Amino acid sequence: VKDLEAAMRSAMNQAIDELNNHNAKSTTGGGSIQTLRLLSSPLEYSSILDPVFPQSQNGNSTLFHSFPMMDHRGPKQQARTLAGNRNMIRLFLLLEQHVWSRGVLPAERRRGKPYDYVLIVRDDTLWLNDLDLNAILATNPHADAYVLSCNARLPPLLPAELNDHGILIQRSKAHILGHYVTSLVHANLTRCHRKVFPHDPRRGCNSEMILKYILQHFNVTVQLVPQSLLPFQRAAVVVQQSKTGQERREYCYHKFCQSHEAPLQLPKEIQKCQDLSFD
Numbered sequence: 001v002k003d004l005e006a007a008m009r010s011a012m013n014q015a016i017d018e019l020n021n022h023n024a025k026s027t028t029g030g031g032s033i034q035t036l037r038l039l040s041s042p043l044e045y046s047s048i049l050d051p052v053f054p055q056s057q058n059g060n061s062t063l064f065h066s067f068p069m070m071d072h073r074g075p076k077q078q079a080r081t082l083a084g085n086r087n088m089i090r091l092f093l094l095l096e097q098h099v100w101s102r103g104v105l106p107a108e109r110r111r112g113k114p115y116d117y118v119l120i121v122r123d124d125t126l127w128l129n130d131l132d133l134n135a136i137l138a139t140n141p142h143a144d145a146y147v148l149s150c151n152a153r154l155p156p157l158l159p160a161e162l163n164d165h166g167i168l169i170q171r172s173k174a175h176i177l178g179h180y181v182t183s184l185v186h187a188n189l190t191r192c193h194r195k196v197f198p199h200d201p202r203r204g205c206n207s208e209m210i211l212k213y214i215l216q217h218f219n220v221t222v223q224l225v226p227q228s229l230l231p232f233q234r235a236a237v238v239v240q241q242s243k244t245g246q247e248r249r250e251y252c253y254h255k256f257c258q259s260h261e262a263p264l265q266l267p268k269e270i271q272k273c274q275d276l277s278f279d
Contacts, residue, residue, distance in 0.1 A: 009036045043093040070204025092180040100178035118174035121166035129231035143223035145169040152258040160196045162212035226262035
């Protein structure tokens with residue numbers, strides 16, 4: 001696995017170098033892949049979770065039933081929440097135990113000082129333009145974190161929600177998200193559930209409500225920014241096969257986000273996945 005990780009990291013850095021050389025006139029700089037982790041199976045449990053659910057011989061179904069998200073209104077909602085919780089725990093255990101603890105922190109020790117800011121995005125992020133850090137910070141130099149407003153999304157975000165596709169956060173507060181599962185365990189999410197749905201004990205916070213609650217709980221000042229300042233969409237690659245057997249691969253947006261102010265200019269050739277037509 002380590003040899004494969006090294007080979008993939010080398011190939012990815014070579015591709016980045018070629019892109020940087022091609023865009024030699026760009027003033028935004030380049031980057032490199034510092035750490036790449038391949039797992040033989042997804043992470044679904046850690047002792048981090050013991051305070052909310054001690055591990056048992058029956059597995060984790062009880063945990064995933066109500067943590068971190070909760071929705072007990074009926075079988076359909078419970079099944080959706082169970083799957084969502086499993087995916088959420090997998091994602092953020094990977095972030096906490098591998099990307100943060102074995103990637104970011106060792107990299108800071110090697111360079112001898114911490115980073116100034118940390119950008120956390122999903123693995124399905126499709127960048128559509130360069131990121132201008134100074135332009136983002138200029139929206140509010142005193143903010144701790146910067147999050148997409150996503151105020152042109154349909155359906156719109158609820159007042160209790162905060163878009164969770166990506167976040168730029170000061171290093172002094174970044175540990176809250178780097179150790180996000182730990183933050184979830186110690187933040188008492190029951191308060192989130194009851195705050196958002198005080199008259200319906202069957203319902204609780206979704207992932208975007210939980211993110212807003214966590215940031216407020218740890219006193220993180222958030223600035224909402226337009227899509228053009230964090231110029232990406234979450235995308236998938238769809239493979240279409242014609243009657244003649246030819247394959248066509250194309251990107252589509254499967255978690256679309258956009259802002260009213262300073263919207264991101266989108267390539268005409270990329271559609272929302274729900275709008276794709278298949279021959």
